[in-house]
Amino acid sequence: MQYTLNSNVGTVVAGGNGAGTSTTQLNNPRGLYFDSSTNSLLIANPGANNVVRWVIGASSWTLVAGNLNGSAGSGSTGLNNPWDVTSDSSGNIYVADRYNYRIQFFAANQTNGTTIAGVTGVSGNNATTLDQPLSLALDNQLNLIVSDSFNNRIQKFVRY
Numbered sequence: 001m002q003y004t005l006n007s008n009v010g011t012v013v014a015g016g017n018g019a020g021t022s023t024t025q026l027n028n029p030r031g032l033y034f035d036s037s038t039n040s041l042l043i044a045n046p047g048a049n050n051v052v053r054w055v056i057g058a059s060s061w062t063l064v065a066g067n068l069n070g071s072a073g074s075g076s077t078g079l080n081n082p083w084d085v086t087s088d089s090s091g092n093i094y095v096a097d098r099y100n101y102r103i104q105f106f107a108a109n110q111t112n113g114t115t116i117a118g119v120t121g122v123s124g125n126n127a128t129t130l131d132q133p134l135s136l137a138l139d140n141q142l143n144l145i146v147s148d149s150f151n152n153r154i155q156k157f158v159r160y
Contacts, residue, residue, distance in 0.1 A: 002056075014041055014054040014061070021048045021070035023060040031084030031096065031135070042093065046081040049073070051095055065095060065106050065113060074100050074120055076112040083134045088142055096133040096146065103133060103146060103157075117146060117157045125151045 001010035015026035027047025034041055040055040042064060050066025066079040074080060080099040087093050091108030094116075102118035118130035125131060131150035138144060144157040 013056055014043060019047060027070065033086050035087060042085045042087060044082045044085045044095065046083055046098065049079050049081065051079070051082055051085050051093065064093060065104070065111060079104065084136050086136055086138055088138055094136055094138065094144065096136045098132050098134060101130045101132065103136060103144060117144060
């Protein structure tokens with residue numbers, strides 16, 4: 001929903017067509033990142049196991065990462081309950097891939113990701129593992145800050 005200043009009435013800007021996997025639907029959307037360069041939202045869409053881009057004013061989304069059909073995956077193109085998403089100034093995308101226990105990095109305009117934090121399919125509480133990462137941010141040096149929710153901690157991963 002989008003609300004103008006001093007208004008209590010909002011406008012739907014993405015989704016609103018019931019839960020699903022079609023390009024006009026979202027399924028349990030969680031994390032949002034506004035990309036001012038494209039006037040669009042990157043949306044972590046965990047119920048559909050993907051991340052989508054919805055241009056403000058458009059009636060549908062395009063796939064950024066994950067699967068079109070909503071199935072979970074753990075390979076370089078798959079996601080399993082992505083919870084948050086952010087981007088850097090080069091257009092690279094970072095995804096908190098909750099049930100794969102990892103952070104995936106997608107170079108600008110690429111659909112094959114690389115694990116940059118955590119270990120795919122392995123939950124843990126040491127310095128290199130995560131247990132259900134739910135939120136992430138980049139600082140001004142592009143270090144990655146991750147809320148490692150089931151370990152009750154915030155971890156910082158230095159840019160490599």
